[in-house]
Amino acid sequence: MFRIRFHGRGGQGMKTASRILGTAFFIEGYEVQDAPRYGAERRGAPIFAYVRADKVAVNERGIISHPDLVVVSDDTLVGMPAAGVMQGIDQNTVLLINSHETADTWQQRLNTQAKIIILPAQEEIEDRAELPYIGSQCAAAAAALSHVISKQTFTQALTEELQHLGDEVVKQNLAVASTAFDAMAPHSGIVKESALPSATDYIKPEWIELPFEKAEISAPAIHSGATSVKVRTGLWRTMRPVINYEKCSGCWWICSTYCPDGAINVTDDKLPDIDYDHCKGCLVCVAQCPPHAIESIPEHIAKEKELAGAKS
Amino acid sequence: MTRKLLTGNGAAAWGARLALTDYIPAFPITPQTEIIEDLSIWIDKGEMDARMVTLESEHSMITAAGSAASSGVRVFTATSSQGLLHGMEMVYTVAGWRTPFVMINVSRGMSSPITLESDHNDIMAARDSGFLQIHCATCQEITDSVLMAYRLAEHKEIRVPAIVNLDGFYLSFTREPVDLPDAEKAAAFVGEFDPENLQFKGSAPLSQAMAVLGGGPYSYFRYEAHLAVQHALSVYDEIADEFADTFGRRYDIIDNYQMDDAEYVFVMLGSFATKAHNAVDSLRKAGWKVGLARLRIFRPFPKEKIRQLLKGRRAVAVIDQNISMGMGGVLHSEFATALYGMKDAPAVLASFIGGLGGRDISQQEFFEMINEIKQASDKGESLEPRLLYTENELTEIRKLQAIAHAEHEEIHQQRDG
Numbered sequence: 001m002f003r004i005r006f007h008g009r010g011g012q013g014m015k016t017a018s019r020i021l022g023t024a025f026f027i028e029g030y031e032v033q034d035a036p037r038y039g040a041e042r043r044g045a046p047i048f049a050y051v052r053a054d055k056v057a058v059n060e061r062g063i064i065s066h067p068d069l070v071v072v073s074d075d076t077l078v079g080m081p082a083a084g085v086m087q088g089i090d091q092n093t094v095l096l097i098n099s100h101e102t103a104d105t106w107q108q109r110l111n112t113q114a115k116i117i118i119l120p121a122q123e124e125i126e127d128r129a130e131l132p133y134i135g136s137q138c139a140a141a142a143a144a145l146s147h148v149i150s151k152q153t154f155t156q157a158l159t160e161e162l163q164h165l166g167d168e169v170v171k172q173n174l175a176v177a178s179t180a181f182d183a184m185a186p187h188s189g190i191v192k193e194s195a196l197p198s199a200t201d202y203i204k205p206e207w208i209e210l211p212f213e214k215a216e217i218s219a220p221a222i223h224s225g226a227t228s229v230k231v232r233t234g235l236w237r238t239m240r241p242v243i244n245y246e247k248c249s250g251c252w253w254i255c256s257t258y259c260p261d262g263a264i265n266v267t268d269d270k271l272p273d274i275d276y277d278h279c280k281g282c283l284v285c286v287a288q289c290p291p292h293a294i295e296s297i298p299e300h301i302a303k304e305k306e307l308a309g310a311k312s
Numbered sequence: 313m314t315r316k317l318l319t320g321n322g323a324a325a326w327g328a329r330l331a332l333t334d335y336i337p338a339f340p341i342t343p344q345t346e347i348i349e350d351l352s353i354w355i356d357k358g359e360m361d362a363r364m365v366t367l368e369s370e371h372s373m374i375t376a377a378g379s380a381a382s383s384g385v386r387v388f389t390a391t392s393s394q395g396l397l398h399g400m401e402m403v404y405t406v407a408g409w410r411t412p413f414v415m416i417n418v419s420r421g422m423s424s425p426i427t428l429e430s431d432h433n434d435i436m437a438a439r440d441s442g443f444l445q446i447h448c449a450t451c452q453e454i455t456d457s458v459l460m461a462y463r464l465a466e467h468k469e470i471r472v473p474a475i476v477n478l479d480g481f482y483l484s485f486t487r488e489p490v491d492l493p494d495a496e497k498a499a500a501f502v503g504e505f506d507p508e509n510l511q512f513k514g515s516a517p518l519s520q521a522m523a524v525l526g527g528g529p530y531s532y533f534r535y536e537a538h539l540a541v542q543h544a545l546s547v548y549d550e551i552a553d554e555f556a557d558t559f560g561r562r563y564d565i566i567d568n569y570q571m572d573d574a575e576y577v578f579v580m581l582g583s584f585a586t587k588a589h590n591a592v593d594s595l596r597k598a599g600w601k602v603g604l605a606r607l608r609i610f611r612p613f614p615k616e617k618i619r620q621l622l623k624g625r626r627a628v629a630v631i632d633q634n635i636s637m638g639m640g641g642v643l644h645s646e647f648a649t650a651l652y653g654m655k656d657a658p659a660v661l662a663s664f665i666g667g668l669g670g671r672d673i674s675q676q677e678f679f680e681m682i683n684e685i686k687q688a689s690d691k692g693e694s695l696e697p698r699l700l701y702t703e704n705e706l707t708e709i710r711k712l713q714a715i716a717h718a719e720h721e722e723i724h725q726q727r728d729g
């Protein structure tokens with residue numbers, strides 16, 4: 001059975017990627033299962049989707065704990081534990097990362113036994129949640145790596161899954177997907193199907209008896225103030241609002257009033273101050289500021305600048 | 313017949329479409345909402361001739377479903393978890409009206425703490441209501457079960473509503489190949505809704521008696537409803553035969569896998585059974601005589617069939633994806649009731665509680681359950697109920713508790729200091 005996991009951000013089309021790949025396997029005569037996994041997340045938050053494909057009925061269900069292939073559409077997710085990209089990866093796993101960096105760099109950085117392949121990132125995109133066509137590219141690359149899906153089948157699958165968006169969208173997606181498919185040709189067949197766990201020789205689950213614990217300990221309550229401060233929702237941000245204080249007229253802090261997350265404080269000298277630990281990057285403030293004193297810049301560029309600043 | 317990839321929610325919507333549903337009262341809740349989205353799109357495009365009304369709550373939605381069914385139209389609706397419980401007053405009430413319709417429940421664990429993921433505590437709460445309950449393990453089974461559920465619910469002698477249950481995420485958002493029944497054949501199989509004496513009509517005022525009753529008449533009606541639900545067992549096989557003849561797929565009351573010579577048996581409900589199916593294959597390869605009995609029809613409870621099936625087996629592992637606080641697994645108690653006093657009943661009837669709030673059950677855990685019941689049966693001992701829970705999971709909780717505790721202390725110090 002092929003077990004393939006896609007990791008991306010909400011808005012990057014990972015569900016679509018899993019569907020295109022699922023449909024492609026299905027057309028090639030495979031039994032298929034594909035599914036997205038999302039909770040209370042939103043655009044920009046880490047999500048994942050998965051595909052299982054086999055020549056016999058797929059009875060396995062739920063999250064893939066030991067993937068044969070992991071595809072990452074956004075390399076900023078790799079180092080984020082909450083995204084779970086590295087979960088269950090071992091020497092038999094192929095890790096395909098959409099990145100500007102080389103496979104060697106990632107191999108060293110991650111210190112992993114997994115085989116790393118790079119899907120070269122396109123020219124820089126402003127908003128990462130809007131990486132155009134990335135879902136189709138990821139699906140195409142995965143299809144090529146599996147070696148059992150022809151380009152013709154892939155084209156048919158992509159067309160079926162994106163048809164509802166119109167011919168032009170299909171055409172554009174096909175063009176970039178085709179390049180990604182061809183780019184993977186040297187690695188075609190590197191992803192190998194893995195078997196079911198065997199009952200002859202298995203690792204026993206480390207079951208424990210759950211002890212009774214008094215209510216003070218076992219009730220699901222945190223008796224503490226300001227817990228929302230500790231949850232750094234700023235991680236979801238793909239675009240960063242930046243105040244140009246030269247333009248800020250210090251109106252009556254419209255930005256702060258409109259911010260749906262209460263992430264703009266007003267300092268003692270009556271200036272607005274954005275709390276980047278909690279700003280989700282909705283850019284409502286950018287739209288509302290009367291003198292247009294707030295700009296938006298891509299988060300990854302802001303981060304790079306910060307890093308460069310810290311080094312110098 | 314077309315074979316295509318559909319999510320469990322998509323398969324449920326197709327069931328409603330193929331059954332030529334007339335009326336769909338709706339209210340959104342995760343992970344069910346896609347069902348009503350699909351239906352509304354079809355209605356909007358004119359592909360489906362039905363009326364959808366969005367209500368202000370599940371309580372009203374279920375009231376509307378029962379009322380519409382009494383007026384002689386075929387009704388479909390869907391809910392999940394908190395929504396089902398919010399409508400629970402009316403779940404009991406409309407079942408008491410003896411009105412036939414089909415409701416999907418997409419299983420999701422109950423609050424608190426809150427979860428979006430699947431377990432069976434929501435559907436267990438409707439256990440005693442008078443709704444029939446069909447539990448599905450695959451997307452294919454969902455479409456097929458909706459069709460069969462209408463036949464059962466609308467059966468002249470029975471006439472009660474039915475719930476078709478599917479697991480959130482594991483089925484609701486998961487695409488699998490589904491053979492879509494041919495529309496004409498499906499329509500012929502389900503048949504015209506013949507409401508008989510149910511019918512209310514515009515300009516022909518009637519009243520349906522729902523008076524406040526004393527214990528004697530009240531008992532009569534309640535017990536009759538119970539007998540009607542039980543009667544569904546005797547008409548089920550006929551419907552299943554007809555379905556198999558028409559569509560080539562057979563669904564029994566209990567879905568048995570490798571049961572002929574099985575000494576050790578998994579008993580469970582829902583989509584995790586396909587995982588158990590894999591485990592049975594692996595265990596058989598390793599030389600174990602293992603089988604799987606998945607209850608498809610949970611209400612009515614097929615007590616006699618269970619007795620026949622489990623007679624002479626060595627040990628049974630009942631897996632409950634639910635928990636009755638202060639008692640344990642619901643399925644386990646019901647199996648114990650069914651088997652009590654039977655000669656040659658399995659000596660070990662073990663209770664495993666797992667899969668709460670979408671928690672996965674690994675293949676290794678399935679293997680180990682069989683290992684544990686075999687050891688107990690070899691030693692002639694019984695087994696204490698077990699929660700499938702690992703040391704790692706407790707460590708995770710301990711970390712969270714440490715954080716919560718530290719903050720707790722901090723707050724107190726601030727307050728006191």
Ligand code: SF4
Nearest residue numbers: 248249251253255289
């Ligand atoms: S809305 Fe614009 S001008 Fe007003 S305080 Fe905010 S940044 Fe300054």
Ligand code: SF4
Nearest residue numbers: 259279280282283285
């Ligand atoms: S981008 Fe949105 S969340 Fe961030 S400060 Fe502006 S309004 Fe608030």
